[in-house]
Amino acid sequence: MLETKKIESHLNPTGSFDLADHPVPTGREEIWRFTPLKRLRGLHAEAEFAAPTSATEWNTPAGVRIEVVEGDEARALRGVSGLVPNTRFAARVLAEVPSTLLVDVPAEADVSEPIHVRVQGQDAGSAEAAHVVLRFGAHSRSVVVLDHSGHASLAQVVEVVAGDGAQVSVVSLQDWSDDAVHLTHHEASVGRDATYKHVAISFGGDVVRMDSNVHYAGPGGSAELLGLYFADEGQHIEHRLFADHNEPRTKSNVVYKGALQGQGAHTVWVGNVLIRQVAEGIETYEENRNLVLTDGCQADSVPNLEIETGEIEGAGHASATGRFDDEQLFYLRARGIAEAEARRLVVHGFFNDLIRKIGVASLEEKLMATVEDELSKNVLKDVTGDVTEVGV
Template sequence: MTTTNPLNIQEHSHGGPLVPVQTRSERPASFNHADFPAVTGREAEWRYTPVRELAELIDGPLDGGHTELNDPAVDGVSISWIGRDDERLGSVATPEDKAAANAFTNFGEALLIEVSGEEAKTAVIDRLGFGDTPRAAHVFIDVKPHAQALLILRHTGPAKLTENVEMRIGDGAKVTIVSLQEWDDEALHVSSHTATIGRDAFCKHIVVSLGGKIVRLNPTVHLNAQGADGEMYGLYFSDAGQHLEQQVYVDHAAPHTRSRVNYKGALQGEGARSVWIGDVLIRQTAEGTDSYEENRNLVLSDGTRADSVPNLEIQTGDIEGAGHASATGRFDDEQLFYLMARGISEPIARRLVVHGFLNEIVQQIDEESIREKLEHKLEEELHRSTSALLGARADQNEGTAA
């Protein structure tokens, strides 16, 4: 990328005006924050995002010091800090937007998580103590060939954070990586997750966003080796005034690769907002690809907005299959009536319907104790949100009666 033409805009093949980037695969990238033009909110990658509220993470000075975390002390999972000169950093991903480039420019040391050993293992890594200072961070997850693990990155407390997370999945490995956002209500979190999956390796990436004021977590998977298999799941519950965003990108570059994408979310409360953009690229070299992506949104009240944009780019006709689906629907009053007719109160009936809708994603976590904790956290979120909704409705009815 050059500063004279940072968007890499090319002249149209038939002459005439310059043509902007048309597809996700053409998006320019740079480690240098100065290479990116000013963010206005009209750019394809920013048009759904409240950029004014993220200005200090996109362009402002950032504290690059590392913060508090716990070491779960699990055999086969090593946690350490490495300097910017480590050759692994930047080997998986180059920042594709200005916030990611700002994070890469300003982080001091990177958190390194190394996974080895063919026995199954679970590690929960709590990341906390970010505070209210705008911060930059970098995480590198290095999964060795044939290693197996379930890794959970859990985020809590206050935060103003922009970061990059690189994941290198070795040949034959089998790993599940979960990013759990349980931030405080006013937290801001912008994160780019990028994985390369090795030959005959399997990676399941799961995003669970429940807390925070604005959370924009964009995962990318590159299937660069034959037999690579990637599954990407997401669960989000957007409450009043909350913005939860995911821009997913799957890049099939090698023969006989497979991907599945399934994101599900619920929205309730005035100003609740969710954004899901799903891009899948099947390159000419990706014969025998098997790919499918979908996004489902459940709208629980008025005053919400769910944007869902699936995109599929196919450059070869020799594939096993490819498809995508998107749907946004309102709460089913018939289901609510059915439950209430059997003596279940409205708050509990609402929580049962939403829990049943989202539980498909929870079940993707292959650890019962973790699923139970997540289900409990989801129940708390549903209870809080439903109580607020019914309370507002009661106040409205009292005002009407008066």
């Protein structure tokens, strides 16, 4: 006779701070099945975290406290967002990291200047752990950009606490060198009537995997999770989203767009949305679009919507992966625009839509330039000229 066994949720494994509850993943687990574990340099397993070699610097707008904290204060910040680690690497980071980079924006502060934290990796041969806490007081308004570049093997946990009524944007830019490996878990607690925008931008690195999770600390919160990624030859870029609608009248809107080019370029997008029984009157929408620019690429796109209540305002998802749309190219070419130029316009347009939603002016230009660089590597290498915007 077969023994009946309780099946635990693979989609959202139960969290625990105890490392013993997190065996080393084998790759057969639902949450690890897309990730190339062999290329993680043990970050998911037993890699020994060395003293950080990355250089981190930031600007400090008036009224904001930004500091590396240690000891009791650092310990008190572990799990401050409500995060209970559901992966071994996140549990290890919180258990082992000796300090925390804290960005503390007081209640009602209106910080117009973006807080720009630059993490410059120095050595991909040495495994590092990092814990970042972004705490936004009630009714405050600010933008934080976490800007990663250079060489690193980094396991990271970023916790975000958006207080009641706060308006918060967090942008995480993964613009690593080719040898970088980055595993990161972003957990946000969105307060009552707070507005949280999270933007993930991944261009560089050998393997980048980000789990970006949102839950709500009260009704009426709103989360917009945006992502933009560009995978080149051999790169693995993985984004996993989880919007946990655990409070009524909350909103989530997820839009991720990616492009792939070159042999072995692999992107993964997994969008999980859970609408709990208490979460009446919520709205959620998630969308992932991938543009495959060359042969030899693979884009995995998995939307999961789990609904435990019938009383919802709206829930939907869309996922599309494809090559250039022949009809778009025909339309542009029928106006005299040469094929390569038409392709460039389409790709620009594909990302432009999203870049405009980020809302950080200083980043937009840089991102368009990065997209341009990426395009020039491959499909559009024969194109010259400029397609910059001119308002009419």
